Amino acid sequence: MTDPNVPPPRDDRPDVVHHTTINNPSTTERGGSGWIGFLVGGLLVVLIIIAIVVFSNGGLNRATDTNVDLDVDLPAPELPEAPKMPELPPVEPPSLPDPSPAPAN
Template sequence: MAENTSGSGGNAGLAFIVGGLLVVVAIVAWVVFGRGGGMGGETKDVNVDVNLPEVSAPATPGN
């Protein structure tokens, strides 16, 4: 009996998965570090003023 010693069948699938993971990591690194989406970047002034009307409880009967 002849044995298949090339072993390229399983390695091709593994290489495809590892390559895909490297592409995902590269995209995430570009978004976080390249475009300033991570820490740092522009500062934003968030000034919120909330004015709510005064709410009183309804009158209870018998008082």
């Protein structure tokens, strides 16, 4: 008896199988890849500029005088009193069923 899940044998396969070869020329033969160097170089310059700005705290020119005089003579404003929250009603905790199964006998 044969297995019904196995497909029937195929008799329509050709005797000779032809293969196709595809030749892709390298980038030096095509004359490309010049723009990749330009792109990588531009990105490198942008990253260097961003690193200078970030690590020098905003740029190359910095203020040298950091004396700050704060003179506050005004009293601090008084805030209004916060509203009182209502009392919560008493709530019983929910009852949970027993997690063990019932006996089978």
